[in-house]
Amino acid sequence: GAVVSQHPSRVICKSGTSVKIECRSLDFQATTMFWYRQFPKQSLMLMATSNEGSKATYEQGVEKDKFLINHASLTLSTLTVTSAHPEDSSFYICSARDSSLNTEAFFGQGTRLTVV
Amino acid sequence: QKEVEQNSGPLSVPEGAIASLNCTYSDRGSQSFFWYRQYSGKSPELIMSIYSNGDKEDGRFTAQLNKASQYVSLLIRDSQPSDSATYLCAVKDSSASKIIFGSGTRLSIRP
Numbered sequence: 001g002a003v004v005s006q007h008p009s010r011v012i013c014k015s016g017t018s019v020k021i022e023c024r025s026l027d028f029q030a031t032t033m034f035w036y037r038q039f040p041k042q043s044l045m046l047m048a049t050s051n052e053g054s055k056a057t058y059e060q061g062v063e064k065d066k067f068l069i070n071h072a073s074l075t076l077s078t079l080t081v082t083s084a085h086p087e088d089s090s091f092y093i094c095s096a097r098d099s100s101l102n103t104e105a106f107f108g109q110g111t112r113l114t115v116v
Numbered sequence: 117q118k119e120v121e122q123n124s125g126p127l128s129v130p131e132g133a134i135a136s137l138n139c140t141y142s143d144r145g146s147q148s149f150f151w152y153r154q155y156s157g158k159s160p161e162l163i164m165s166i167y168s169n170g171d172k173e174d175g176r177f178t179a180q181l182n183k184a185s186q187y188v189s190l191l192i193r194d195s196q197p198s199d200s201a202t203y204l205c206a207v208k209d210s211s212a213s214k215i216i217f218g219s220g221t222r223l224s225i226r227p
Contacts, residue, residue: 044217110159
């Protein structure tokens with residue numbers, strides 16, 4: 001399958017700081033990227049959908065000013081968690097698909113964020 | 117609200133037996149269906165995709181789709197302990213680019 005690379009895999013930050021997570025599609029054009037959050041023993045929760053070159057569409061209840069998403073190219077999307085708080089500690093996962101081919105979505109490795 | 121429903125489990129199956137995982141979905145216009153496997157602490161990995169009614173086989177895995185019943189299933193033959201994981205059913209939203217996930221079924225293969 002296609003390769004999606006997510007970085008960093010693990011990050012610890014202080015409360016009040018911002019953290020940027022990168023998601024790259026390595027061998028296909030990711031016209032659409034998705035950002036999920038997953039708390040322990042819970043299901044994936046879709047946070048937002050981003051299409052290359054346009055603003056992200058956020059799911060209900062997700063603060064767009066806190067979770068900044070940029071999808072500036074067909075191979076890179078970033079999620080910035082601004083002014084992080086301990087309750088933002090979670091497993092953040094991106095996935096990417098080529099919408100023009102109506103293919104399945106492939107996941108990055110995930111980022112374990114711990115805010116202390 | 118479009119939904120994908122799965123039994124959360126845990127589903128316990130003896131090693132070597134067939135594990136059967138089921139999923140129903142509400143979006144009647146959906147055309148693309150996926151099964152992902154997620155190990156604890158890891159991100160999901162795609163194991164099967166299916167787009168037309170009937171069965172699709174890949175190794176020990178068989179996906180089954182019935183669009184009229186809005187039902188999709190995954191069979192795992194000759195279950196191995198390494199198959200123990202959470203299995204996520206996912207459906208492509210017919211009116212948007214997003215993929216909707218079920219909450220997952222925890223599968224445990226007992227030796």
